Amino acid sequence: MNFWGWFVGGFLVLGLGAAGWQAFQPTPAQTAQGHSMVPPDTSDIPQGAPIANVSLPAELSSGAQMGQRAFEAKCAACHGENAAGQNGVAPPLVNKIYEPNHHSDAAFLNAAQNGVRSHHWNFGNMPPIEGLTKGDVKLIVAYVRELQRANGIN
Structure with a gap:
């Protein structure tokens, strides 16, 4: 040949x-x-309604209190009050999918700074969030982690 x-x-x-x-x-x-962490079926939840039932801790640390204020200013419009998510808008961060051994604190920082491609939920891609410093995101993560622990997510 x-x-x-x-x-x-x-x-x-x-x-x-x-x-x-x-x-x-x-x-x-x-x-x-x-996938071992399949998101819940949200078909029975009205659009815009919270996805998760979030129990609040008795008290937040001072860092988590500052993170709560930053979360409410920059994140709650999509991720809902107390990070409970909003059906059709954005997922709850108080969910096993976001536990520390699956989504590290650095993953939250990366998502806030660079945005993230949708990979667990079908809400679309998350854009980068303008006006947040690394310090702000660390405080937001402290708040989310304390909410997670109060809801049995470690």
């Missing part, structure tokens, strides 16, 4: 291999269903 015969044959083998590999990949629906 000449050079072009080997070239065309190799190209066909690579193409068939790629098509075969792609055929065995799970679909996005299969991937979401197989």
Whole structure:
């Protein structure tokens, strides 16, 4: 066989291999269903209503109190009062999906600074949040983590 015969044959083998590999990949629906942290079904919750029932801690630390004020100013419009989420708008941050061993504090910082592609919920991508410093986000995370602990999410 000449050079072009080997070239065309190799190209066909690579193409068939790629098509075969792609055929065995799970679909996005299969991937979401197989995820260990599947978001709850929100179809019975009215649009804009809170998604989570959030129990408040008896007392917040001083850092979490400052974080609460920053959260209310920059985050609550989407993530709802006390980070309970809003159906059709944004997810609750008081949810097992956002526990510290799955979404680190740095993940919250990254999301606030750079935005984040939707990957657990179907509310669309989160844009970067203007006007928040790293210090602000750390205080917001302290607030969210205290809410999470008060709701059994460690």
